[in-house]
Each structure stands twice: as C-alpha cells, then as structure tokens.
Amino acid sequence: MISRKITASIQSGSMIRKMFEEGNRLKGIYGEDNVYDFSIGNPDLEPPEEVVRSLCALTASPAPGMHGYMSNNGYLSTRTAVARSISTASVTVPPEAICMTVGAAGAMNAVLKSILDPGDEVILLSPFFMEYINYIENHCGVAVIVPTDPDTFMPNMDRIDAAIGPKTKAIIINSPNNPSGALYPKEILSALNDRLLSHDRVIHIISDEPYRELVYDGGSAPSTISVIKNLIICYSWSKSLSLPGERIGYSAVSPEHEDFELLTQAIVLANRILGSVNAPALFQKVIEFSIQAKVDITNYEERRNLLYDILIGAGFTVSKPAGAFYLFARSPEDDLEFCKRCAEERILVVPGSAFSCPGYFRLAFCASEKTIRGSADAFRVIGRSYGLCD
C-alpha cells in the first residue's frame, strides 16, 4: 500500500504536467510542427559556451578526488565564488552563508525543513509556482495564500499584514515571477522588509530567484540581499544557464539574518538528511569555473515581444512581463474551459488555477520562434470565437 497523501496527489496530478502530456499526445497525432506547446518552462536555449568549455576541461582532466564525498554544504571554492557573485557594496556574503543544493527545489526543501515545526505557516503570494505547496507540506507546514494586486501582481502589504498570525514562520517571494513575469522594485522589497521587521519575532523572507537574470528592456532585478535583513535566497542555474536537468543551485542566508549561525548549520544538516547529501560535484565545479556566464536573453526578449503582439492582435488582455519567460493573460471564460478550447486548436497553455489564480492563463515563451509564429492564426481563431477580434 502507498500513502494516502501520495495517492491523492497522484490522482489530482500537476496541471502543467497534464498539459505537457496532452502536448505529446497531440504531437503524436498531428506532428511536432502542428502543435503549439506553451505549457512548460523548459529553457530551449543551449547552455553558454563557457559552461560547455568548463565541462569538457573538467572531464578531460578531473582534479584528484573530485568525485568523492565532500562537506555537505559543497566545495569551499565553489561557495566562495558564489558568495562573491552575490555580495554587494553594502553586504559582503561569506562562503559559510552558502549551501550548494540540488536546484532551487532542493534549496527550498532544505530551508523549509530547517525552519518549520508542524503547523507553522508560510505565506504564499498568488499567483505562485504550485510546487511550493508540496515543499511546505513535505515539512508539515501550512500554506497561507495571499493574493497580489490584480494585473500588476505586486505584493499588497496590508493583505500580508492581515495574514500574519502567531504561527507565521516565513513568506516566499519570487521575482521575476513564475507565472506573472512581475519584477518587484526595490521599494516593494524594502516595504516588505520593514513590515516584517515590525513584528516582534523573526519572519523569514525566502526569496526564490531562479529567474533573477531573466529581466528585459535593459532592466535588472534589485539585489534582495542589500535590502532584506532576514533573507534566505534559493537559487538555481536551471534557467539562467539552461541547466535544469543538472540539478544545481544554492541557498544563501543573509549575513545580517538574526539567526545566521544556527540557520546556516540547519540548512546543511537538512540538505544531508533530505537524502541529496550534497549538490552534484561535477556541476559545482562547472559553476565555479563559469560563474560569470549567462544565456543570451535577447533571444527570450524577442520571443516575448512576438508572442505578446500575437496575443494583443487576437484581442487578449495581457501585460508585457518584465522578467522570467511567461506571459500571464486574462482568460475570456473559466480558465480550465479556456485551456481545453485552446487544445482544440492545438495550442497548449496552463490555466491560472494551476497557480492559485483562476481567471488567467499562462504561456511559456521559451518555445521556438517557429512555434510562436505558427500559433498566430490559431490564436486569432480562438480570439474570434470569443468576440475579441475580427
């Protein structure tokens, strides 16, 4: 017998995965080129040259002992490079602040395991990446959902304040955001920090930042570490270096954090207890040697513009996202029904309900230019069927 909880999870399933599977089914029938799959955020750019070069050099002449056990927080040389890369003029991050992890998902699980007692609450700002609920429940926590402001998707301080109770342990923020693409300005981060510090105990701000480098129109994501005191960053190179299959990321505790000593030790222990033990050795080294590398985001920016124009042309209501690689548009009817209607035209999108935000749908624009251009006629057919365009 398997557990009741996992049985229920299997039955409900992930909506994103379901759309992905539906895409594969349709591709089998109509052919790869005739299905417009915007369902999953799987980066389709190859990793940068520097990454490939580092990987080749490391495998050609591995350092002795490179594949052995190591400290559970990872190689000191890698953590030193990472700590330097996130230090700012006002905050110097020491290598002890960093724990190398199995992607951002591994970092979030290690962090939540470190801070949650059963029944503790974690505030989530909807729309949000639905796996957060699983991560919180893994560690017997309770998710408390607080909606962001409509259409801007910015955190609403009064609503957050109202949701804080005696059991609130943390809030998770994610900017640039999956699925809305919203980028929180420094003033918002600062206001959030002030509000949480006004409570008489530590409320951790967990900043999930896998899209940090994916910011468009010449902008950049403000550094959270120079603004937020009780901060824990969860990061991965899944998106910024197109390495999601390599499962490499880190957690970073702000040196200003009130619980710095104990928390950093707790995360390392949690990383071990969770079974990953340490992050993959080879890719820690790859990251260390290519810490400055980045994928070319002009590519994503062009595709964002292209898909945005197609949606606007078909009469949809959508704002241009400042970052990440998703468009979050208003659904002209119940979002689950709307996604079924899109599938009839061989377009795969994910309902806002999958992000705790019904009334919208998400499109991942990390799809090929051909797929995006190819979808234009089908979007017009759909738009017309709802009276959104001629």
Ligand SMILES: Cc1ncc(COP(=O)(O)O)c(C=O)c1O
């Ligand atoms: C907001 C957000 N956080 C975390 C993750 C998980 O990242 P990783 O694959 O590095 O574990 C994802 C993946 O899509 C994401 O969108």
